[in-house]
Amino acid sequence: MISERAQLLLNLADDELILGWRNSEWTGIAPFLEEDVAFSSIAQNEIGHARALYERAARDLGGDADSIAFDREPEEYRCAPLVQLRLVPDWARTIARHVLYETADAIRIERLKQHDDGELAGIAAKIEREEVYHRLHAEMWLERLREEERYTDAVEELWPYALGVLEPGLRPVLAERVGHEEVDAVERTAPGAEFVALWEEMTMVRRSAPVGAQW
Amino acid sequence: MTEAAVWEALAEIADPEIPVISLVDLGVVKAVEVEDDRVRIEFTPTFMGCPALEVMQRQMEEAVTALGGEPQVDVLLDDSWSTDKITADGREKLRAAGFAPPAPRAESAPTLLQLQKPVHRCPYCGSTETRLDNLFGPTPCRSVRYCASCRQPFEQFKTI
Numbered sequence: 001m002i003s004e005r006a007q008l009l010l011n012l013a014d015d016e017l018i019l020g021w022r023n024s025e026w027t028g029i030a031p032f033l034e035e036d037v038a039f040s041s042i043a044q045n046e047i048g049h050a051r052a053l054y055e056r057a058a059r060d061l062g063g064d065a066d067s068i069a070f071d072r073e074p075e076e077y078r079c080a081p082l083v084q085l086r087l088v089p090d091w092a093r094t095i096a097r098h099v100l101y102e103t104a105d106a107i108r109i110e111r112l113k114q115h116d117d118g119e120l121a122g123i124a125a126k127i128e129r130e131e132v133y134h135r136l137h138a139e140m141w142l143e144r145l146r147e148e149e150r151y152t153d154a155v156e157e158l159w160p161y162a163l164g165v166l167e168p169g170l171r172p173v174l175a176e177r178v179g180h181e182e183v184d185a186v187e188r189t190a191p192g193a194e195f196v197a198l199w200e201e202m203t204m205v206r207r208s209a210p211v212g213a214q215w
Numbered sequence: 216m217t218e219a220a221v222w223e224a225l226a227e228i229a230d231p232e233i234p235v236i237s238l239v240d241l242g243v244v245k246a247v248e249v250e251d252d253r254v255r256i257e258f259t260p261t262f263m264g265c266p267a268l269e270v271m272q273r274q275m276e277e278a279v280t281a282l283g284g285e286p287q288v289d290v291l292l293d294d295s296w297s298t299d300k301i302t303a304d305g306r307e308k309l310r311a312a313g314f315a316p317p318a319p320r321a322e323s324a325p326t327l328l329q330l331q332k333p334v335h336r337c338p339y340c341g342s343t344e345t346r347l348d349n350l351f352g353p354t355p356c357r358s359v360r361y362c363a364s365c366r367q368p369f370e371q372f373k374t375i
Contacts, residue, residue, distance in 0.1 A: 041355055132324040139327055
């Protein structure tokens with residue numbers, strides 16, 4: 001049984017790592033070049049956040065950031081179902097996830113900035129400085145797509161998943177900010193088939209080398 | 216060995232990605248403590264996913280070793296670094312190299328409205344007739360803007 005603090009760190013870090021991974025799937029195939037740059041950069045930030053959070057979690061759990069990121073079995077990951085979904089090549093659903101995730105993430109980062117553990121609060125504040133730019137990027141796309149049917153359908157579809165990013169106590173805040181009714185959330189349970197396929201690829205190189213290999 | 220000697224050595228280390236400024240210009244060295252041969256450096260990373268961070272750490276260790284000291288670089292994941300920590304010298308060096316230095320950080324985070332306003336100065340010709348082309352750029356720390364006066368795209372340091 002791991003501590004509540006370690007679990008909080010892992011939920012957040014797994015979300016950021018896997019979303020970073022999903023965002024990076026757009027590198028080279030985004031609808032235009034500037035979005036290749038944007039999604040790649042956002043992916044890099046998210047994975048950087050995951051690294052810092054795993055490093056902090058490693059002090060409670062042992063190991064290091066890499067071993068926590070890559071050496072767990074698929075069923076040990078705690079990422080929210082929202083970030084697990086493979087959405088390429090659907091841009092409307094990708095932007096819907098981007099807008100919903102960044103809105104939800106802002107709420108939990110605000111909360112984490114108030115954490116009693118000053119170090120956790122500090123990491124959260126540092127993450128927030130970068131997340132601002134993700135939200136501005138999401139905001140620009142929301143302005144462009146908000147009336148488009150494909151986009152609004154995608155938001156409807158992903159809304160229960162978005163609620164699942166947050167602990168139940170914070171969900172009403174998300175419902176208010178998004179302007180949607182709270183419904184049953186898609187909760188963090190054992191990862192699904194899409195995640196397992198991602199995990200196979202993500203850990204492939206690491207698993208091909210002996211434990212403790214130096215790179 | 217004195218703290219001043221360590222600071223001087225660190226001021227010689229170029230930023231791995233933007234070599235026109237040093238790590239001291241960048242404001243990432245929060246403190247230096249010297250006790251006999253042991254040198255402890257408090258290092259505050261810039262952007263969390265920046266691949267240059269590990270290079271910076273190694274370069275600082277090498278610089279202390281070269282002075283005959285025993286380095287210990289502590290990475291502080293607190294919230295003490297912001298782009299406001301870049302020194303006045305550092306800002307001028309950035310501008311001269313074609314990177315628009317970051318706007319000072321306001322009380323609240325930047326907004327789209329601010330970023331889209333034509334108040335950001337082109338580092339080449341000084342015009343403020345510039346527009347935001349991409350919030351993101353070639354590295355996590357930069358956005359891309361375009362100057363309508365000299366028709367030149369340029370990199371704008373993000374304010375964080």
